[in-house]
Amino acid sequence: MxxxxxxxxxxxxxxxxxxxxxxxxxxxxxxxxxxxxxxxxxxxxxxxxxxxxxxxxxxxxxxxxxxxxxxxxxxxxxxxxxxxxxxxxxxxxxxxxxxxxxxxxxxxxxxxxxxxxxxxxxxxxxxxxxxxxxxxxxxxxxxxxxxxxxxxxxxxxxxxxxxxxxxxxxxxxxxxxxxxxxxxxxxxxxxWGTVLDEEEAVDGEHARTAGGPGWALAYHGAYEFGGPDAVRALPGGAEWMDVVERAPQDQRHLAVHRGHCVELGEADRAAWEAGGHVMLKDVTMTGTRDEVRRRLDEVAARGVTEVVFQPCGPDPRRELERFLDAATS
The missing domain is CATH 3.20.20.30 (Luciferase-like domain)
Structure with a gap:
């Protein structure tokens, strides 16, 4: 791959x-x-x-x-x-x-x-x-x-x-x-995601800045394809919707997509702080080096021929280095 x-x-x-x-x-x-x-x-x-x-x-x-x-x-x-x-x-x-x-x-x-x-x-x-x-x-x-x-x-x-x-x-x-x-x-x-150190918490600053933007797609996607009820079924989803629904109906897409794939928007931060971070490993390619390697083997077995990793956070080089090490080990 x-x-x-x-x-x-x-x-x-x-x-x-x-x-x-x-x-x-x-x-x-x-x-x-x-x-x-x-x-x-x-x-x-x-x-x-x-x-x-x-x-x-x-x-x-x-x-x-x-x-x-x-x-x-x-x-x-x-x-x-x-x-x-x-x-x-x-x-x-x-x-x-x-x-x-x-x-x-x-x-x-x-x-x-x-x-x-x-x-x-x-x-x-x-x-x-x-x-x-x-x-x-x-x-x-x-x-x-x-x-x-x-x-x-x-x-x-x-x-x-x-x-x-x-x-x-x-x-x-x-x-x-x-x-x-x-x-x-x-x-x-x-x-999206990030390679964590052993025992590193999924709600820490590194996990939030490097893995959070990809994690937030779970809420963006649920909203666009399933509607508000689908979002509220997610951890932190009610808090996410509370922020989005403050915007006028014809401008809610602006609140949904602000910071998309780059940083957490206001709604995303509310969901993260309300406990939504527990989904980080489930909805992104986040984990320790060995966990990421196993996940990559699984997607390759399902037909993926090229994994495309988007680094996030303040140090893209570090994220690129750590992911490539996990992917090629």
Whole structure:
């Protein structure tokens, strides 16, 4: 199983990706979350300039945020800067849409989008929104078509599985491990958490800052997919909902996603302090070195071919070092 990393796109992401390359990580993914992040393509371009070996890609692009021609041109640019190192993953939009108050895009839209995007990279004439178009870049303005990059699809259910089977080179998964991933030869699995010292408490400062942002996804996901009752069923869930419900109904998504994958928001802190931290090992890849190693063996046995670890907290290098040591021991 390959060991890769991910970063919630930030101004220091290119430097962190360079560190990950030095440490030996296989690939670095960055998120397409414009409501809280710098531009994903600018960040990847800077990372390409600062690295030589590590794979690079957006994980995951949200199609509705850009015209397929824009993503195709950006992909071609990155492929020129980092030849042979680029992969692109698409998803229907969790934070990238829900944090702005939208629902996920439909899988029929995703299918049409990837078909147009692939066709553009091949140099074909495609139709989008009723118009015919193709990449017209002269020599020196982009690599010659076709531009070959692998495409992964963020799929958890049967509709996503079908699109990934038809149009993808693999599936990019997080939060769940559906049984169908065994049918794919390439399955990156995005995880959060931290490697704890022996006897280190799960409610300590290190556990909170390094593992907490990933832990908070349990509440964000429960709210988005199950509603308030699903959140209240979690330890600290009532306290989490109390904070969220102070916001006007049409602005609650802002309270839910504040600090997403970076730090604990106000609602997350309330849940943690109310005892929600007891779930840390259950909902993230958190544990001692040996515990994390066993968890990684388990997910590999279920079909994961690439673990993608997102470090959190004030010392990303330390988190990257400790996770890689656990993963490769």
């Amino acid at each position: 390959e060991v890769s990393c991910a970063f919630p796109t930030a101004l220091d992401s290119p430097d962190n990706i360079a560190v990950a390359e030095q440490l030996g990580y296989a690939r670095a993914w960055v998120y397409d979350t414009p409501q809280q992040s710098p531009d994903v393509w600018m960040t990847l371009a800077l990372a390409a300039e600062r690295t030589e070996r590590i794979g690079l890609g957006p994980g995951v692009l949200v199609p509705s945020l850009r015209h397929p021609m824009v993503n195709a041109a950006a992909t071609a640019t990155l492929a020129a800067l980092a030849p042979g190192r680029v992969v692109v993953a698409f998803g229907t939009g969790f934070t990238g849409r829900r944090a702005m108050g939208y629902r996920a895009i439909t899988w029929s839209y995703m299918r049409s989008y990837i078909q147009a995007y692939r066709g553009l990279l091949r140099g074909e004439v495609v139709e989008w929104e009723g118009a015919k178009m193709r990449m017209l870049h002269p020599d020196g303005h982009a690599p010659a078509r076709p531009v070959e990059v692998p495409i992964l699809v963020g799929a958890l259910g049967p509709k996503g599985h079908q699109v990934a089977t038809e149009l993808g080179d693999g599936v990019y998964v997080t939060l769940q491990l559906p049984e169908f991933i065994r049918e794919y030869s390439w399955v990156p699995y995005l995880v």
